[in-house]
Amino acid sequence: MTFTQWFHRLGSPRWFYQASGKWLPWLAAATLILLVAGLVWGLGFAPADAKQGNSFRIIYIHVPAAFLALAGYYVMAVAGAIGLIWKMKLAEMAMRPAATLGAALTFISLFTGALWGKPTWGTYWVWDARITSMLVLFFLYLGVIALHYAYTSRDAATRAGAVLALVGTVNIPIIYKSVDWWYTLHQPATIKLTEAPTMHPAMFQPLVVMILGFYCFYALALILGLRAEILHRERRTRWVRELIGEDAV
């Protein structure tokens, strides 16, 4: 199979719908196992932080959610770019579920961050560089969702959403670098790809499990959202009709 053939097949909503149906049980099982293991480990077995006490356990939700909120922005922006350049249907369809998922994960990281901030810094909210740039990310996601409803023409809505998503990528490096450029309240990164983590292994290991669990969760939720979107947009096609025929009989 040549690359072009592979690319076209991957871009076919019908092919994706059928193939992803087979991946779902495995993905769901992996997500469930990793998240349950990480939660029990992080909540009950990881040692409490010497300075912060047990409030530190919020890290096991806060950091993975923030990771995926950022990674998910790339997914949305790349899907938007592919949709703009090659008019790939599947990429266009992925944008809205990716935006919903990203907005929800950004909300989780902001919300848990606020609850962690209260016992640690004495305040729920502060206009710190990291927190503010995450809030901008939240509004970017909401903007992409809003654009989908703002246009009557689906093509125009998809194009506008993709352009906004691409322009918004400027914010991503700012979020990453914010803790180094403006050292205010939020602590710098504990985990770096290039260096060893500055965390005790007993605290770090459950975090790795949770991050993996969140990656699986992201893939699972994105595929579910994409499948619903595919059925909705392809509802007049023959293959969806046949799918119902099988179901109904």
Add this chain to the structure above:
Amino acid sequence: MFQFDSFQALVAMGGHGFYVWISYGVSLAVMAWLVISPLKRKRQVLGNLKRQQRRTVADGRRTGEASY
């Protein structure tokens, strides 16, 4: 090793129980919604199509009888 002596200690989290449990509870609720809502939407789309199909079949039968 388990860090808490009793269930009460686990709930209290050394005074941080409120912050920890609200964080986990709200996050898990949002995540559950992210999985449930696309499943519901899928069922809705399929349900609408099925109803539509049944109606078309029924209409076909009726017009068929009328022509006799």
